[in-house]
Amino acid sequence: MPPSASPDPHPLNQPSHQPAMQIDHVSRHYVMGESAIRAVDDVSLSIPTGQFLALLGSSGSGKSTLLNLMAGLDRPTSGAIFSAGRNLAELSPLELARYRRNTVGMVFQSFNLLPRMTLEENVELPLRLAEVDRSERGARVQEALERVRLAQRTGHRPSELSGGEQQRTAIARALVNRPKILFADEPTGNLDSATGEAILTLLREIQSTMGMTIVMVTHERHLAEKFADRLATMGDGKLLSTTATEVHATNHAALHATTSGNRGAGQ
Ligand code: ADP
Numbered sequence: 001m002p003p004s005a006s007p008d009p010h011p012l013n014q015p016s017h018q019p020a021m022q023i024d025h026v027s028r029h030y031v032m033g034e035s036a037i038r039a040v041d042d043v044s045l046s047i048p049t050g051q052f053l054a055l056l057g058s059s060g061s062g063k064s065t066l067l068n069l070m071a072g073l074d075r076p077t078s079g080a081i082f083s084a085g086r087n088l089a090e091l092s093p094l095e096l097a098r099y100r101r102n103t104v105g106m107v108f109q110s111f112n113l114l115p116r117m118t119l120e121e122n123v124e125l126p127l128r129l130a131e132v133d134r135s136e137r138g139a140r141v142q143e144a145l146e147r148v149r150l151a152q153r154t155g156h157r158p159s160e161l162s163g164g165e166q167q168r169t170a171i172a173r174a175l176v177n178r179p180k181i182l183f184a185d186e187p188t189g190n191l192d193s194a195t196g197e198a199i200l201t202l203l204r205e206i207q208s209t210m211g212m213t214i215v216m217v218t219h220e221r222h223l224a225e226k227f228a229d230r231l232a233t234m235g236d237g238k239l240l241s242t243t244a245t246e247v248h249a250t251n252h253a254a255l256h257a258t259t260s261g262n263r264g265a266g267q
């Protein structure tokens with residue numbers, strides 16, 4: 001299906017028609033001595049609420065840099081990044097820290113769990129940082145661990161878990177503050193292919209049950225095509241193309257069959 005300029009009806013989502021992320025002419029340049037590296041070079045992209053977007057591209061094409069900009073871990077050299085209507089480039093350091101803590105969740109290739117802490121303590125950490133009341137934390141941790149089906153393993157330490165279980169713990173930790181957007185940078189990069197598929201099945205489930213917007217960097221195109229709604233391909237810091245996947249078309253067809261019978265072709 002060719003990229004389309006028509007608006008996405010995204011009927012699975014909340015009534016809000018505001019995109020989850022709106023990236024307008026964003027660049028991130030690194031100055032290295034005499035030369036500048038255009039890690040992200042004039043990228044514009046709109047991500048509808050509730051979409052599962054996969055960011056593809058070869059190594060060094062700027063995927064992580066763009067993801068980090070969207071997650072508020074870094075600031076653009078130029079351009080604007082709107083999250084639910086707020087321009088991240090204009091937030092104070094304190095506001096940006098709050099955005100990272102409350103609005104977004106982040107999952108990494110290497111899980112980044114704290115080895116001396118139990119699963120429960122790892123997942124609880126963001127709640128402590130957000131100063132959620134102690135009396136509320138237990139239930140929230142339990143809920144997050146149930147979502148990734150690890151509620152029976154709360155007392156274990158990361159080293160006692162498989163890679164897939166560690167990544168599920170990291171996903172629970174990313175969800176515990178009930179973020180609006182989940183960012184994942186090569187979440188299956190350290191996993192075998194069956195475990196990787198299981199992680200993506202879980203992400204897809206989180207998207208549909210929680211109405212979560214997900215932006216995932218991957219270089220595994222076949223997984224992206226199987227699980228994401230839309231693929232955005234980067235090359236040399238630029239956005240080369242965006243295309244809707246068949247997963248997305250199927251979801252829309254099913255939904256339209258039960259509502260209006262009108263098969264929209266948006267991406
Ligand atoms: P990808 O995730 O697609 O592999 P990155 O976003 O990590 O790519 O990097 C894009 C480009 O920016 C690469 O050329 C990389 O070397 C460069 N880059 C990334 N981070 C930095 C940095 N902190 N300082 C200088 N150059 C960087």
Ligand code: MG
Nearest residue numbers: 063064065217
């Ligand atoms: Mg990267």
